[in-house]
Amino acid sequence: MESRLVQLSSLGQKDKGPAFIALVHEIIARPDQSAVAQDIHALVDFVVNQESVGLVVGRQVLSELVKVLGEGQIADPEIRKRVVKDTIDTTQPKIVSFEEQVSTLRFQLADILEEEEEWSEAARVLMGISLDSGQRCVDSEKMRVYVRIVRLLLEDEDSVQAETYFNRAQLLVHSANDKEILLQFKLCQARISDYSRKFLEAASRYHELSYVAEIDEEERRHMLMAAVTCAVLAPAGPNRSRVLASLYRDERTAELPTYNILSKMFFDHILRSAEIKEFEATLKPHQLAKIAISSNDRLASATHDDDLTSSSEPAASTRTGPTTVLDRAVMEHNLLASSKIYNNITFRGLGALLDLAPGAAETMARKMIEQGRLRGSIDQVDRLIWFQGNREEDDAQGKAGGLGEVVETEDTGAPFTKRWDAQIRVTAANVESIVQHLTGRGLVKTGTVHG
Structure with a gap:
């Protein structure tokens, strides 16, 4: 092969290009494909690094090779993958001269890796494309690449790096006219909110996408289910109640396996452990993430619990707080549901209901009251939590949202x-x-x- 390459390089400048291109087709057309990768490497290395070949001829040969690879003329996927990867590595030091050809090869390699479900590796290949150069300065093209990188990273649940590229895509969203790219962008937005535990925002975005007619029906069903899951995991309070009402009114949710827990949360029913276990089986790993209890909360729980050790009541739970995202969502919901049932409740009684230490139950109630998610007050002398009687107001808000008629009552x-x-x-x-x-x-x- 080396002698053949030297022989072709001695031809006149007009004849070099066609001669090297003919050699490319000759190598790929061989019945025995075992030496194709090795010979293509030698050819690419020669036309890229030998000054006698010239830059113009080098670009012509690489462009032809890129075209041949894109048309799938190498039947064996492993050989094709090896040739593409090796050509990128060989040409990378001269990227300034062959940027367009290398970028196209990177797209081809990303396609191959995506088919093999090597999501993160495919994303890293796309990250190597220079999108800020003069040849690729179109904003819509940049956004397409950024959105694809985000989508690939999210497949491997790398939400931190995905958010970095999502923020870059967000700066270019104004220039995008392609409906498909905009839909992919919105889906990435919902998934990043989900991974970032912004569950209310994620639920709203998933629900919005579940109505888009251009999306496949099965995909829309998955998005609706994701919306219900995120709404259940969201912090209990008025904002979540509005999202739950919107989902409960959607007739499609009645067919979902998570409809039971959705209806119980909407109607402020206390959730039982069996129902929670059933729902937990539908969650993804990031939705079961462990959460840390702050040292202040742990200290507050221990301090209050020391005061209750002399009580004649049965022994209370020793848990100082929720351990997972789901655990916290269920505890906050049950606390909110208990406010619809009781006028007041002791710290110990609330702790028994939530399976928390009395001090930890008081800490959770205090935080929800401070954040405006629970109406009530705390009497630390009598160790009581008083709930404000706002059930009629809540019922009226729910009915005004489209679930019934509002009946005026006498004051x-x-x-x-x-x-x-x-x-x-x-x-x-x-x-x-x-x-x-x-x-x-x-x-x-x-x-x-x-x-």
Whole structure:
């Protein structure tokens, strides 16, 4: 091969290009493909590094090789992958002279690696493309590459590096007109919010994408399920309640395996361990991430618990806080749900409900009250948490969101009076219903009462 290359380099400048190109086709067309990679390496190394060949001829030969490789004329995928990778490595020192050809080869190598599900390796190959040079200064092309890198990195759950390239793509989103790229960008945005534990934002974006008609129906179903999962994992409070209401109103969620936990969370029902275990099986690894308890929270829990050691009540839990993202979401939800049931609750009682130490339960309630996610107050002398009577207001907000009609009620004064009156009305209505049922079946006879 070396003597053949030297012989071709001695030809006239006009004849060199066609001669080397003919040699490329000759090597690839051989019936025995075992030496193709070795001979192509020798050819590329010669035309790139030998001054006698010239830059113009070198570009012509490389362009032809890139075209041949792109057309798949090398049938064996392993040989093709080796040739592409070796050509990139050989040409890389002269990247300034052969930038366009090397960039095209990198796209080809990324395609090969993506087919083999080598996601991170494919992303690193694309990262090596110089997008800031004069030859590739089109913003839409840059964004396409950045979005592809983000998508590949997220496949391997490398959310930290993916966010870096997502931020670069975000600066160019204004210049994108391709619907497919914009949809991929929005999906990456939702997935990065998911990985960053911004679950409310992720749920909203997933839900929005689940309505896009251009996306395959099965993919839309996956996005809807992801929206429900993120809504369940989101911090309990008014914002999550609005997202849950939006998802609960969506008729498609009734067909999802996570519909049971969605409905229970929407209606503020307390979740049981069996339901949590079933939901946990549907989560991805990053959604089961461990969370650390701050030293201040651990100290506060221990301090309060020391004061309760003399209590005659049964031994309380010793857990000082949630251990996973799901654990925290469920505890906060159950705390919010208990505020709809009780007027007040002791630290120990709340700890028993949440499977937390009494001090840790008080710490969680305090944080939620401070953040405006729970309405109530804490009496540390009596070790009580008082919940504000806002159930009627919450019901009205839910109904105004499209779940029913808002019924105006008479203002009877304090919130506890409203609650008491409502309980009396419900009890009286239930008694009346029972009496009518028994009367209809002839089990109760109505008559005049004589004094």
